[in-house]
Amino acid sequence: MNDEELPAVITRYLTAHHARDLDPALACYTDDAVVVDEGRTYRGHDEIRAWLSRSANEYKYTIELTGTERVDDRHYVAVHHLEGNFPGGVVDLRFRFTLTDFDSDGAHIAELVIEP
Structure with missing residues (x-):
């Protein structure tokens, strides 16, 4: 599977996330979405916006999509290779x-877990 086979909401989110464009990225989440990153949990739009803003400005890095996996109709994995000025300098993240579920507006992200 490649990024063209990911659901549209994930493709929109990844494009906005990589561009560090907060509003379009946040629009991909449900109101009560959960993000888990670096062992911390962020709930709802306010906490997710703060996390997106911090992660966009904390380090400078490049990010490349290196693989994708469809687990089932609601679960997908996108593997990214990052290189930058963060501790360790190089990491592959899932x-x-x-x-x-899909509705008239399509699907939204209910949860995102980022881990090595």
Whole structure:
């Protein structure tokens, strides 16, 4: 699977996230979404916005999508290779997405877990 085979909401989110464009990225989440990153949990739009803003400005790095996996209709994994000025300088991260069921607006991200 490649990024063209990911659900549209994930592709929109990754594009906005990589561009560090907060509003379009946040629009991909449900109101009560959960993000887990670096062992910390962020709940709802306010906490997720703060996390996105901090992560966009804390380090300078490049990010490349290196693989994707469809687990089932609601669960997808996108693997990214990052290089930058963060501790260690290089890491491969798995972005594990849980989507809502599709409705008239499509699906939204209910949960995102980012881990090595």
